[in-house]
Amino acid sequence: MRTSSPHNANLFSDEEKARLLHYGQRADPRHPRGWGDCGFVIVFPHNTPNNSIPLLHKRKTGRWEGLFPRYD
Secondary structure (H helix, E strand, C coil), rough: CHHHHHHHCCCHHHHHHHHHEEEEEEHCCCCCCHHCCCCCCCCCCCCCCCCCCHHHHCCCCCECCCCCCEEE
């Protein structure tokens, strides 16, 4: 069990988890919980990991732009 993931950790309520998943699907339908389904909620000063939730890093796609875009 991955306890660091927002969809199975106790850090978020069920309502918050559902909201994160909803917006994650809007930001990145293929990986709404980040690469590998990890769902990390972490940002480093130099970059954002691709296994963090896409709400944090997804480049502008339609109406969504992440707060901390990834730099490849």
